Amino acid sequence: MPDQPSTLRARRRAQTQRTIQAHAIRLFGERGYDATTMNDVAEAAGVSPMTVYRHFPTKEDLVLVDRIGELIAERVVASSTGLPLSRRIGAALVDAAAALTGDDLTADRQFLLVRLRLMISTPALRARHLDNQYALQQAIVSALGDEAADPDTAFRAQAAASACLAALHTALVRWAADEGRTDLPRLIGQALAAVFGDDVAGSAR
Template sequence: MSLRDRQRADTRQRIQRQALRLFTDRGYDATTVNGVAAAAGVSAMTVYRNFPTKEDLVLYDDFDQLTAATIAELPATGSLTDRIGRTVVTILDLVATTEHDLLLARLRLMISTPALQARHLDSQFRLQEAFVNAIGPSQEYGARAAASAVLGVTHTALLRWAADDGEPDLADLFREAFTATFGHAP
């Protein structure tokens, strides 16, 4: 990653963290993009350049790219649900340890804000597409079905994790939900 790319990523992360802090402290509807810009020390135009909508300030993540890279690195063994499940466990382990507070704040906002609940489905669709594209066109239908099922299990684990204030191990919650659904661990 070039210096310029790292600076952009740092700016994006700073903006998002400030937005989440303000949304949590003041409420989603009471927080303006101008307020986020001021808190992050950037212009409103910089906020919009990085996050085209207010919802994107909460929902934006790199999970679709991370998903594609992770599933490509893991062994292509087992059923599609098992492959996708192993990918999700790897990502949850990484995110829950490196970005625990950010993920928890995002989840709480998604759960409690009606405008974000609907847009959350868009991010689920992007993740599904990332799995389908990484697995390949020859298995497109099966990959789509498996990804949808595993993402439903993931959603269940994330809701429980958020309800429990991010205390239990997120990957363990996912494994528990996966096992309850598919009869075995990923």
């Protein structure tokens, strides 16, 4: 089993990354983003500052790095190719939100809520968040593989992904304003309905 050591290292690396980020988000929420340093995060996580920088090269990365793009891409790949792109992407967004905010995932839901508040309220993070939105759009299009191989199809996929992500952003802002008390997948479905109509929203929730 030659891959076992490398797999174990990858798991340890992922766990270290999650631990560092969890402490960072907690500190940012308690003290404020600007008042918290990378050294503060390292001390709270019980690692060296060098380890923090190895996993998160910039302070913004401590907030913005996530697996959401991966989750959405997986669900796009698994969706039926016979459905319109907007329905497939919309359903992927709703399913990913449900996976991150389920009833048995209170800690994950709180983590996501604090991250979202930071993205909305911190100017430096708002700018980087736009870059992340573009990267997420590209991840969705890439997940379509050969379906988006020609320029015209890729263009339509980019447009559909952009519209769905705009609906997602609107739902996330509302969810943050509601202090996470409302059902995020349902809010996303409502935002999709406002953009595409009830047919897409219904298939996405």
